Amino acid sequence: MPGQAASSAVSTFPWGRRHLTCSLRAVSARTMANFVELSTKAKVPILGLGTWKSGLGEVREAVKGAIDIGYRHLDCAYVYENEHEVGEAIQEKIQEKAVKREELFIVSKLWPTFMEKHLVRESCQKTLKDLRLDYLDLYVIHFLQALQPGEDLIPKDDKGDTISSKTTFLDTWEAVEELVDEGLVKNIGISNFNHFQIERLLNKPGLKYKPVINQVECHPYLTQEKLIQYCQSKGISATAYSPLGCPNRSGAKPEDPSLLEDPKINEIAAKHKKSAAQASVLWCLGLAALTHVGSSRNRDRTSIPGMVLIRFHIQRHVIVIPKSVTLARIAENFQVFDFKLSDEEMATLLSLNRDWRYYPFHWLKSLEEYPLYAEY
Numbered sequence: 112m113p114g115q116a117a118s119s120a121v122s123t124f125p126w127g128r129r130h131l132t133c134s135l136r137a138v139s140a141r142t143m144a145n146f147v148e149l150s151t152k153a154k155v156p157i158l159g160l161g162t163w164k165s166g167l168g169e170v171r172e173a174v175k176g177a178i179d180i181g182y183r184h185l186d187c188a189y190v191y192e193n194e195h196e197v198g199e200a201i202q203e204k205i206q207e208k209a210v211k212r213e214e215l216f217i218v219s220k221l222w223p224t225f226m227e228k229h230l231v232r233e234s235c236q237k238t239l240k241d242l243r244l245d246y247l248d249l250y251v252i253h254f255l256q257a258l259q260p261g262e263d264l265i266p267k268d269d270k271g272d273t274i275s276s277k278t279t280f281l282d283t284w285e286a287v288e289e290l291v292d293e294g295l296v297k298n299i300g301i302s303n304f305n306h307f308q309i310e311r312l313l314n315k316p317g318l319k320y321k322p323v324i325n326q327v328e329c330h331p332y333l334t335q336e337k338l339i340q341y342c343q344s345k346g347i348s349a350t351a352y353s354p355l356g357c358p359n360r361s362g363a364k365p366e367d368p369s370l371l372e373d374p375k376i377n378e379i380a381a382k383h384k385k386s387a388a389q390a391s392v393l394w395c396l397g398l399a400a401l402t403h404v405g406s407s408r409n410r411d412r413t414s415i416p417g418m419v420l421i422r423f424h425i426q427r428h429v430i431v432i433p434k435s436v437t438l439a440r441i442a443e444n445f446q447v448f449d450f451k452l453s454d455e456e457m458a459t460l461l462s463l464n465r466d467w468r469y470y471p472f473h474w475l476k477s478l479e480e481y482p483l484y485a486e487y
C-alpha cells in the first residue's frame with residue numbers, strides 16, 4: 112500500500128517526525144521563490160501536488176506531508192471525491208501554524224454536470240465547504256462539454272452514450288466570472304481546451320475576465336508545443352497534468368509507452384544523480400530512500416526519471432502537478448530545484464513527442480465539444 116510505504120519512510124527517521132518536518136522545511140525554504148506569475152499578477156507555485164486517485168485514508172497524510180515538505184500548491188477537484196479530506200489536512204496544518212492560508216494556492220474544478228449556470232455557484236460552495244476554505248485561488252472548468260445534471264458524474268443513455276446538456280462553456284463562463292465578483296474565487300481558468308475553443312472564449316462578447324490557466328495533459332510524449340505557445344501568446348499560463356504518465360491509470364495496456372521506463376529519460380536521469388553531499392543531507396533527514404545511495408532495499412528505480420519529468424516542465428515555465436500519496440515520492444518530486452537540464456537534454460526530451468495521450472477522453476468523443484479533434 113502506498114500509505115504504508117510513506118509511513119515507513121518517516122518512521123525510520125531516528126529523531127522523530129517533528130524534527131524531520133522542521134529539517135525538510137529548512138531544505139525546501141530556498142525553493143520557495145519558484146512561481147509562475149499569472150495575468151492577474153497572482154503567483155502560482157510552479158510545482159503543485161495532484162490529488163486525483165489519492166484515496167480516502169491516504170490523501171490526508173499526503174497533503175500534510177506535502178505542506179511540511181514545502182508544497183504550497185494543491186490541485187483538487189470535485190470529481191476526485193476526496194476534497195473533504197484534503198480540507199481537513201489543510202486545516203490541521205493551518206491550525207498548527209505550519210502554513211498560513213494566504214501562502215497556499217488551492218485549485219479546484221467545476222465538473223460538467225454542474226455547468227448549467229444556476230448550478231455553478233452551488234458547486235463551488237460545496238467545494239469550498241469540503242475544503243474548509245473561504246475562497247479558492249483558482250477555479251477551473253474541468254471539461255468544456257456540459258453534461259446533463261444529476262447524480263451520475265457521467266450520465267449515460269440506454270445505448271451507453273454520454274448525455275450532454277445544451278449549456279455551452281460560454282454560458283458557464285459567465286457564471287464562473289460571477290464567482291470572482293463575489294470573492295469566492297481569485298482566478299478562473301480552463302482545462303482540456305484546444306486553441307479553437309480558447310479563441311471562442313476569448314472572443315466571447317462581453318467577456319469580463321480572461322482565463323489565467325489552461326490545464327492540459329503534458330509530458331515528453333505529448334509536448335503540446337503549439338498549444339502552450341498559443342496560450343502563452345494570449346497571457347494564459349499552462350499547467351501540465353499527468354507529468355509522470357499516470358502509471359496507476361485505469362485501462363492502462365501493457366503495450367502503452369511508459370515515461371518512467373523510457374531509456375532516453377533514464378539516461379538523462381542517470382547523469383543527474385544526486386551528489387554525495389546532497390545524498391548525505393537526505394540521508395540525515397531520514398530520506399535515504401530518495402537517493403541513489405540508499406540501500407538497494409529502499410531504492411526506487413523509477414524515482415529519478417520522475418525528477419527529470421518534473422524538471423522538464425519547470426524549465427518551460429509550465430506549472431506541473433505530479434500526484435503521489437507516497438511521502439518519499441512527494442519529497443523526492445520536490446527535489447527538482449537544485450539541478451538543471453541542459454539545452455541538449457531539453458531538446459532530447461522534446462524530441463520524444465509522439466502526440467501520445469494517456470487520456471483520450473473516449474467518453475466525450477461523440478459530443479460536440481470533444482477537444483482532441485484539433486491538432487492543438
Ligand SMILES: NC(=O)c1ccc[n+]([C@@H]2O[C@H](COP(=O)([O-])OP(=O)(O)OC[C@H]3O[C@@H](n4cnc5c(N)ncnc54)[C@H](OP(=O)(O)O)[C@@H]3O)[C@@H](O)[C@H]2O)c1
Pocket residue numbers: 113160161162163164186187253302303326327351352353354355356357358359371413414415417418432433434435436437440441443444
Ligand atoms: N484537468 C484534468 O482533466 C486532469 C486530468 C488528470 C490529472 N489531473 C491532475 O493532475 C495530477 C497529476 O496527474 P495524474 O495523477 O494523472 O498522474 P501523474 O502525476 O503523472 O502520476 C501519478 C502516479 O505516479 C506515481 N508517482 C508519483 N511520483 C512518482 C515517482 N517519483 N516515481 C514513480 N512513480 C511516482 C503515483 O503513485 P503513488 O501515489 O502511489 O505514489 C501515481 O500512481 C492529478 O492528480 C490531478 O490533480 C487533471
